[in-house]
Amino acid sequence: MADPRGFLKTKRKKPEEHAASERVKTWGEFVIEPQESDLRAQASRCMDCGIPFCHQGCPLGNVVPEFNDLVWRGRLPDAVRVLHATNNFPEVTGRVCPAPCEASCVLNIDNVPVTIKDIERTIARSAFDGALDPIVTPRSGRRVAVVGSGPAGLAAAQQLARDGHDVVVYERDDRVGGLLRYGIPDFKMEKGIIDRRMDQMRAEGVTFEVGVDVGVTVTGRELLERFDAVVLCLGARVPRDLPVPGRDLEGVAFAMDFLAQQNARVAGDVVPDARAILAGGKHVVVIGGGDTGSDCVGTSIRQGAASVTQLELMPKPPLVRMPDNPWPAWPLVFRTSSSQEEGCARDFSVMTTAFAGGPSAPRRVAKLVAVRAELSGGSAKPIPGSELEIPCDLALLAMGFTGPEPKGIVAELGLRLDARGNVATDIAGATSAPRVFAAGDASRGQSLVVWAIADGRRVAAGVSRWLARAEGRLRATG
Ligand SMILES: Cc1cc2nc3c(=O)[nH]c(=O)nc-3n(C[C@H](O)[C@H](O)[C@H](O)COP(=O)(O)OP(=O)(O)OC[C@H]3O[C@@H](n4cnc5c(N)ncnc54)[C@H](O)[C@@H]3O)c2cc1C
Ligand code: SF4
Incomplete structure (x- = not known):
């Protein structure tokens, strides 16, 4: 003690x-x-x-x-x-x-x-x-493919390698890390620490292959031919859209496109002008009050935005815990992130109803049109007569994610989805397809890094137990 x-x-x-x-x-x-x-x-x-x-x-x-x-x-x-x-x-x-x-x-x-x-x-x-010594264990002779290199995939891969299996991590992006690399801004987490862990993992027997879109570059069935088990840690990367008039105007973008570009720039890449989404000199409106929205705020400020406003559909949370939210539950209270502290206007109970262009450039967003909202029957309803307009040269949509991409590998392997559209698994991470497992946001829905690591560890234990049982069956029948 x-x-x-x-x-x-x-x-x-x-x-x-x-x-x-x-x-x-x-x-x-x-x-x-x-x-x-x-x-x-x-x-x-x-x-x-x-x-x-x-x-x-x-x-x-x-x-x-x-x-x-x-x-x-x-x-x-x-x-x-x-x-x-x-x-x-x-x-x-x-x-x-x-x-x-x-x-x-x-x-x-x-x-x-x-x-x-x-x-x-x-x-x-x-x-x-210190040395971050690798933990090297005797080899099992089993091979496992991990698809996706976010925190779930990395944790699963490290645990599986430490269980003695040969592990290959396939990643669609050009660098390893998932949202740790392309999503979370460098001011929250510098990326050198991912590279440092990768060195340790390589020494433990993990191989990384980037630029491999599983389902396109290589099929799921091909992976199942080459490996004893496949673990899908695909993330939940389909962003929630805002289908209102003016959504297709220039200057209305998904938060993730904006954030990933900035990560790439900090890493030394050049983002072509035609694709560049930049906040410098602009009135930025971030729609969504969560982590992603907050990261857009900090990134916009660093890019030199003229102003940053963050809108949230839900009402402003209370300053202190309410009686129905006692310790030790997570406190549902008003918080100010480090990015919000850096200078952003915040407004709550605001429902965006349209984006509109300006007189000189009608195809470029110039203002956001909204209405105040109130909670009724568990959902937000517009309050008639409360319309408002906000100057806006760049609107960033940060309203969460609906789940993993349903096409590609998920469709190819015919995986069963749960009611929320995530890959359905049992407690050990096994999906509806034999020898295919899933973990992290792909099976939980967009969540937290700590949950992704926990899921990665759990699925690795599930795969190793399954491989050991399969080995036992082979010996018994062999
Ligand atoms: C902007 C942002 C900020 C966040 N900030 C925080 C934070 O501060 N704290 C926190 O705890 N959580 C945060 N989160 C949530 C957290 O990042 C995620 O919950 C976590 O990264 C999920 O890990 P994952 O491994 O399941 O998926 P991801 O990190 O999404 O990784 C999935 C990987 O799979 C790859 N992939 C997908 N399909 C294929 C395919 N077919 N072939 C090959 N590769 C594929 C993707 O390219 C990606 O690299 C944030 C999320 C966002 C979007
Ligand atoms: S990983 Fe666990 S112990 Fe560490 S900060 Fe998160 S909740 Fe706390």
């Missing part, structure tokens, strides 16, 4: 960040990593409660009090080992996880949870300062 009286002696303290006015001049991360002594003091606040709710709060079941205790005692190498026992990529979750563990920390009853995410990031940093 960390210091039994630590939480009484030490206040919760978040790391410093570069001022908004400074950090928007660069694409780099802006958290100033704390001194180790500060981290130890923060870790000392963990009470090692009899029932540690943070275990349940964390989808990975990270054993938080154990690593807090080790950090407090200055035993970082042991903390590295404990943390990696449940989490393949703490350097990622330590940056982008919304930390449901902190929401369920007992100290959060008083709104001062242990800074678990920062402690996790520091442990991961200390692992990176």
Whole structure:
């Protein structure tokens, strides 16, 4: 147990960040990593409660009090080992996880949870300062293909390789990482950390093949001929559209197209002018109040937008928990992201009804037309007479995703979908097709990195168990 009286002696303290006015001049991360002594003091606040709710709060079941205790005692190498026992990529979750563990920390009853995410990031940093040794296990002679290299695919691949299987990861994009690479902006997570993990994974027996669109470049059936099992970690990449008048005007774009282009630019690629979606000098309106929308805000500000407005269809959440949303549940309260802090107007209960061009360029968006909305019967309804217009040279649609692409590999293999359009699986990740498994957003729907890693670990365990059983059957019948 960390210091039994630590939480009484030490206040919760978040790391410093570069001022908004400074950090928007660069694409780099802006958290100033704390001194180790500060981290130890923060870790000392963990009470090692009899029932540690943070275990349940964390989808990975990270054993938080154990690593807090080790950090407090200055035993970082042991903390590295404990943390990696449940989490393949703490350097990622330590940056982008919304930390449901902190929401369920007992100290959060008083709104001062242990800074678990920062402690996790520091442990991961200390692992990176070292060798990031590969874990190499005896080979099983089995071959597994993983399709998609987002956090689910990467976690599945690493676990499968550590179970001794030869793993090939196929990725459609030109670089590995899924939304970690093309989606999440560099100011939230610099991409070098993905490359560092890839080096470790290669040494553990994982092969990466990029630019391979499975279903097009190679068929699913071909993969099933070459491999003992196929794991689909395709993500849920079909964006929700806004079919209103003017949707086809120039300057109305999906958020993901905008964000991925900027990731590519930061990586040194040139985006051709004809395709470029840029916010510089424009009045930007982001439609959608979630993570994706927030990332559009920070990216637009860094590109030099004249103004950024973010609209949300749902009402503004309360400032404090409501009685029907008690601890340790995730608090449904008003939040301000680091990007919103950098300077954006926010409006709630706004329903976009049309985009319109200007007199000089009628095919280019110049304004957004909307109406105020109220919740009625669980959905938002327009309030008559409350119409409004917002100047808009660039509208970014960030209203979530409807699920995985139903065509391509999913259609080719005839996979059963669930009621929400995601790939249906059993608890071990097995789909309706023999030897085909699925994990991450493709089977869960658009979610969080931490869930994708957890799903990747779970499906890997499912595949290894299935391969072992199949091997047993072969021996019995052979
Ligand atoms: C803009 C944005 C910001 C986000 N920010 C956060 C955040 O801050 N914190 C957080 O926890 N979560 C965040 N999320 C959610 C998180 O990124 C996802 O839940 C997570 O990446 C899902 O992982 P995945 O591996 O299932 O899928 P993905 O990361 O989507 O990866 C799927 C991969 O499969 C590849 N693929 C698909 N089809 C094929 C095919 N046929 N052949 C070959 N390859 C294929 C795709 O190219 C892609 O690389 C964000 C999401 C978005 C869109
Ligand atoms: S992965 Fe996320 S939920 Fe789990 S301990 Fe880390 S910050 Fe908390």
